[in-house]
Amino acid sequence: MNASIITIGDELLIGQTIDTNSAFIAQEFNKVGIWVKRRVAVGDVAGDIRAALDEESKQAQIIILTGGLGPTADDITKPLLNNYFGGKMVIDPKVAEHIEYLFREVYRRSGPIEERNKKQAEVPDVARVLHNARGSAPGMWFEKNVDGRTVVFVSLPGVPHEMKGLLIDEVIPRLLRHFKFPFIVHRTAFTAGMGESMVAERLPDFEAALPRHIKLAYLPSYGIVKLRLTGQGHKEQQLTDEVDLQFDQMTALLEDIIVSKKDEPIEQVIGHLLLKQQKTMATAESCTGGNVAHWITRVPGSSAYYNGSIVSYSNIIKEALLQVPAGVLRAQGAVSSETVEAMVKGALQQLGADYAVATSGIAGPDGGTPQKPVGTIWIAAGSQDRIVTKLLQLRFDREQNIEITTMQALLLLRRMILDQEG
Structure with a gap:
């Protein structure tokens, strides 16, 4: 129909x-x-x-x-x-x-x-x-x-x-x-760390063996790939069982890159993990201007695990509120591994959270240098025990750079939480 x-x-x-x-x-x-x-x-x-x-x-x-x-x-x-x-x-x-x-x-x-x-x-x-x-x-x-x-x-x-x-x-x-309509059943997996074509290279035999009434779609966005199985049929339970079986087979082939086996955004994945651990988080943002906080707080109930944010767009605020050492800013610059690491430490202390993420970079379209061109962005995630940093070299427009940075920062936080849990 x-x-x-x-x-x-x-x-x-x-x-x-x-x-x-x-x-x-x-x-x-x-x-x-x-x-x-x-x-x-x-x-x-x-x-x-x-x-x-x-x-x-x-x-x-x-x-x-x-x-x-x-x-x-x-x-x-x-x-x-x-x-x-x-x-x-x-x-x-x-x-x-x-x-x-x-x-x-x-x-x-x-x-x-x-x-x-x-x-x-x-x-x-x-x-x-x-x-x-x-x-x-x-x-x-x-x-x-x-x-x-x-x-x-x-x-x-x-x-x-x-x-x-x-x-x-x-x-x-x-x-x-x-009208009498057929049933439509979806199952969606959320993957990260591998591009669309590379994910597809791992599934050719699986795709070839799918029944005609079940289709696989690739949905790439901001450094992640969602895979959606869609089945159509007239017997709902039978169709659901078939799609579930195929979904289990597919996700078993991608276990190392699976973020979630539900159609849910990264901020919701983070929320589930924090609620499970009974932990809290905070954000310290520069180039993303509060976008990480926005993603987290668009989940209903996020107040149970989200403490707050310091949007330190200027170096003065980085020093005053996040206690980033002036020497680090002078020697390494605001866009550096050392700065985002210090921002995480400051957020943990100032906002009383168990975990924090930080972002600092050049989103564009201006502000780049030969040493640090537009799209150079550092992110960090950490706890009192450990902080990890990551360099992003992005090549998109300002809006996309901010969205990708937000996604990558939350993926880095997810990995940190899982490592702590393990």
Whole structure:
């Protein structure tokens, strides 16, 4: 069962707005066995939207549209769909009542409701109206016979909060009643220390022996590689058992580079380890500017093991708060093994943690020298008993250098914690 997602809006094409809707829809569809085959972005151009509808209806049985349902003149999706499906616009009394409620009771607007807002209660008479509890633009469900197949078209608001509510409360329950979907099962392993091609070189026989209904995908990012096995079938338990068996075989071949056998980020892996040991951590950051702290604290419950951070962007702060010796900064420089080692010691003492990580380097695009070019970054992780440092020589832009440094610092901390545990 294939689906297509069509996102509508010039703001998506010029990069002004990032399309998070498609990712959410795909994730939720995947949970119920709907495979998103294609994602298409089009501007606020009627001909382009019609062409996308025609093309995607040849590919998929479910088409989800987001965007273009607002009250302004550039929101053209609703009248276009009315024309496309041969309907006429009518006032839906329930939508009109809901709009009245929103403006009077929720938004608490005084004075008359503007006509453009009232017109959001107009819907094509050929559509099944889907209640939008979070906003004034209703969702709409259409059906059309395409080459002997019934294709479902669902139009949703582009506002993510409203789209999510409609998808979960209205669209998916209706789709589950309308179609019978296969099961989709995923298992993901998280590896580090080896590039994508090198990992693949260790799995050719394994990949060749996979059943046709189970696929392997490589997902590289910031110095790590995730491997995802995906199986599709109609018997859930049988499929789960098959995928689990293949996953165990795959991870046995990669045991030395496995970080986690779950689809979880490195910061969550760190959290599990610290909770298990009943230990705490802190961060001392320079070039990453608090990004390591940000990663750690985006995990709910991280206050149980994360004490805090000192973002020592200047040498004055390194000396004053982290007690990095002035002689080290003069002789070795802020970007050095000696400095990050001292930063770890300072963080352990000042923030009262069992473990600490430190970063200091030249993220770019400026600031490099022939001896220490842009991308030269030192990281460290340690405890009261031991501190390890590592030199990174990165070649990317500033944002990527910071993200990779954050990942590598946490991987270094993970290894430190495991070594202490062992």
